[in-house]
Amino acid sequence: MLSSRKWIWFGVVISVLLGSAALKPEAASACSCAIVSNVQEAKQSSDAVFDGTVIGKKTASKLFASSSADPVTWTFQVNEVWKGKVAPVLSVTSAESGDSCGYEFREGQRYVVYARKTGETLDVSLCSRTALYSAAGQDLADLGVGSVPPQQPAAAADSQSGFLLWWLLLLAAAAVLAAMIYYKRRSKKQTF
Structure with missing residues (x-):
């Protein structure tokens, strides 16, 4: 039979274990990128380069725990194309969080996107030169005039x-x- 002192220690240990399970660990950044130094190299290593506005987001529904690496599909209304066969409306995938090198787009925002083909999808990562249109002035100048996506x-x-x-x-x-x-x-x- 356990003494009252042992019951107290047993209760403390159980409380600590349950309390630590309820705490969310701090996010650790696992993404490490080798930055592409110039626009032409980024364009050359990409399968599609375009300017578009995010019009939709679709996340995979999961029954259990989700991960920062889970794919998210982002849909764009494309304005201008510099490389690739890009439709007027296009979807790309990215990891859900920047912690897993995913690019965290925002709906309604306009971006210059550098995407690479992986299987049947175009993927965008935090390591690409993808940036908000308003912050991509040098990229836009170096890319020059693009083409309008086919209607x-x-x-x-x-x-x-x-x-x-x-x-x-x-x-x-x-x-x-x-x-x-x-x-x-x-x-x-x-x-x-």
């Missing part, structure tokens, strides 16, 4: 408007046919 093909836009036009014509024809049937039945009833 939706006219054929696709025309086919969508053509599809809508056919539906509207079909509805109008159905309305005219229904009106003709109604008036024909009404005129037959009046003759009797």
Whole structure:
């Protein structure tokens, strides 16, 4: 049987263990980058370089603990392109936190983005030259004039408007046919 003094020590040990489990450890920065010295080297080592505004963020839902390395997908409205096959709306991935070299974009902000292709996705890291548009003056000057991202093909836009036009014509024809049937039945009833 435990004495009262041992019960007190046992309670203190349990309290310390439970208390330390409840405390969140301080974040340690695990990201270490070899900084690319100039814009041309950064452009050359990237698969896509563009200027865009963040319009969306999608995080992977996890059932249990999350990590600062979990991927986040950022969607951009692209304004200008200097390298790569970039669509008007483009998504890139990055680690959730700068602690894992992830670039922490902010929705509604405009950036100059340097991305590298990894499998099927474009990835951005804290180690790239990616920066807020307002702070990327030297990069913008060195990159020069880019190109506008390709817009939706006219054929696709025309086919969508053509599809809508056919539906509207079909509805109008159905309305005219229904009106003709109604008036024909009404005129037959009046003759009797």
